[in-house]
Amino acid sequence: xxxxxxxxxxxxxxxxxxxxxxxxxxxxxxxxxxxxxxxxxxxxxxxxxxxxxxxxxxxxxxxxxxxxxxxxxxxxxxxxxxxxx
Numbered sequence: 001x002x003x004x005x006x007x008x009x010x011x012x013x014x015x016x017x018x019x020x021x022x023x024x025x026x027x028x029x030x031x032x033x034x035x036x037x038x039x040x041x042x043x044x045x046x047x048x049x050x051x052x053x054x055x056x057x058x059x060x061x062x063x064x065x066x067x068x069x070x071x072x073x074x075x076x077x078x079x080x081x082x083x084x085x
Contacts, residue, residue, distance in 0.1 A: 006036035013039065 001017045008029035016027045026035035
């Protein structure tokens with residue numbers, strides 16, 4: 001089921017999951033129960049009211065990890081895969 005965006009004249013934007021067969025029917029506003037008209041928005045993007053509901057609009061900082069030194073020892077012989085005797 002796709003997510004459709006509707007606009008209530010009194011409350012503003014709201015979203016509703018509906019079947020495609022019901023896409024053009026007016027939806028009742030969850031706050032005031034008045035009918036709302038469908039707003040056409042770009043597909044596969046967050047709708048207006050979902051964008052406003054995001055808690056942290058700032059990008060998150062990622063800590064850079066320094067590479068760990070390798071544990072492989074230097075082999076000075078001709079066959080590093082063999083154990084010395």
